[in-house]
Amino acid sequence: GESVGLHLPTLSVQEGDNSIINCAYSNSASDYFIWYKQESGKGPQFIIDIRSNMDKRQGQRVTVLLNKTVKHLSLQIAATQPGDSAVYFCAEILSGSARQLTFGSGTQLTVLP
Amino acid sequence: ETGVTQTPRHLVMGMTNKKSLKCEQHLGHNAMYWYKQSAKKPLELMFVYNFKEQTENNSVPSRFSPECPNSSHLFLHLHTLQPEDSALYLCASSPVRGGASDTQYFGPGTRLTVL
Numbered sequence: 001g002e003s004v005g006l007h008l009p010t011l012s013v014q015e016g017d018n019s020i021i022n023c024a025y026s027n028s029a030s031d032y033f034i035w036y037k038q039e040s041g042k043g044p045q046f047i048i049d050i051r052s053n054m055d056k057r058q059g060q061r062v063t064v065l066l067n068k069t070v071k072h073l074s075l076q077i078a079a080t081q082p083g084d085s086a087v088y089f090c091a092e093i094l095s096g097s098a099r100q101l102t103f104g105s106g107t108q109l110t111v112l113p
Numbered sequence: 114e115t116g117v118t119q120t121p122r123h124l125v126m127g128m129t130n131k132k133s134l135k136c137e138q139h140l141g142h143n144a145m146y147w148y149k150q151s152a153k154k155p156l157e158l159m160f161v162y163n164f165k166e167q168t169e170n171n172s173v174p175s176r177f178s179p180e181c182p183n184s185s186h187l188f189l190h191l192h193t194l195q196p197e198d199s200a201l202y203l204c205a206s207s208p209v210r211g212g213a214s215d216t217q218y219f220g221p222g223t224r225l226t227v228l
Contacts, residue, residue, distance in 0.1 A: 032215055043203050043219035093215050103156040
C-alpha cells in the first residue's frame with residue numbers, strides 16, 4: 001500500500017479559525033516532506049516543505065510540524081480564509097538517489113462562512 | 114502562476130485518435146515529470162526526465178509515449194487510449210532529479226476524457 005496517508009478525507013472549519021490537517025507516513029527513511037494545495041481545476045501548488053532534521057517550520061500563516069517518533073506530519077493554517085478551501089496533499093521523498101515523491105490521497109478542506 | 118504551463122487544458126478524444134499533451138516550464142529546471150491524477154486516488158507518477166533523459170517509467174502502458182526534446186519542454190503522445198485513461202494529467206518540474214532541492218512545481222493539468 002501507499003506509504004503516505006491522511007487521517008481524514010474531509011475537514012470543515014469556520015472562517016477565522018485555525019485548521020490542522022494531519023498526515024501519517026510509514027517509511028522512516030523519508031527525509032523530506034512537502035505540503036501541496038490543490039484548488040479545483042488547478043494543479044497542486046507548493047505550500048511549505050520540511051526536512052527530517054527539523055521538527056517545525058513556519059511560513060506565512062502556515063506551520064508544518066514533523067514528529068519522526070510517530071511518523072506524523074501536520075499542516076496548521078492560521079486564521080483560515082475562504083481561499084484556503086482546497087484539497088491538501090502531503091508528500092514524502094525517500095532518502096537516496098531516486099528521490100521519488102510519494103503523495104497521499106488528500107484532505108478536502110472546506111471553509112465555512 | 115507556477116511557471117509551468119500545459120496545453121491543452123481540456124481534451125476529449127476517441128479511442129482511435131492520436132493526440133499530444135504539451136508542457137513547458139519557464140523555471141530553468143532540468144527535471145520534468147508526468148503524473149496521472151484520477152478521482153479519489155493519489156497522484157501516480159508516470160515518467161521522469163532528468164536533463165532530457167528518461168530516467169523512470171513506472172510501468173506505463175505503451176499507448177502513452179513521452180518525449181522531452183529539451184529541458185524546458187515535455188510532451189505526452191497519446192494513441193488508442195481506453196476510457197479508463199480519462200484523468201487529469203499533470204506536468205511538473207524540479208531543479209534536478211535527486212538534487213538538494215526536490216520540490217516539484219506543477220502545471221494546471223490537462224483534463225482528458227476518452228470516449
